[in-house]
Amino acid sequence: MTDSSNAEPGIPDRCPHCGAVVDRAKVLAIAEGSRLPPDPILGAGESLRFQPSRFDVSGRPIDPSGVACRRLACRACRLEIAALDGMTTS
Numbered sequence: 021m022t023d024s025s026n027a028e029p030g031i032p033d034r035c036p037h038c039g040a041v042v043d044r045a046k047v048l049a050i051a052e053g054s055r056l057p058p059d060p061i062l063g064a065g066e067s068l069r070f071q072p073s074r075f076d077v078s079g080r081p082i083d084p085s086g087v088a089c090r091r092l093a094c095r096a097c098r099l100e101i102a103a104l105d106g107m108t109t110s
């Protein structure tokens with residue numbers, strides 16, 4: 021087992037949309053649960069962005085409805101910046 025806490029694959033140092041520096045400790049996750057409300061800032065049709073506090077065994081954020089997420093969003097502009105496709109699923 022290797023310590024990869026600071027080496028998440030696919031997370032850019034800067035947001036490709038707005039150029040903000042991406043703080044990996046504060047990156048937002050994009051909810052996958054279909055019953056959740058849309059993001060209050062981006063509006064209808066956009067999935068909720070949230071600060072993850074729970075993670076599954078693969079390190080994926082768990083959204084408020086309990087679904088593991090695989091997309092991450094910029095804290096500044098809330099657009100998607102990375103997808104955790106490289107992570108293994110069980």
Ligand SMILES: [Zn+2]
Pocket residue numbers: 035036037038039040094095096097098099
């Ligand atoms: Zn951004």
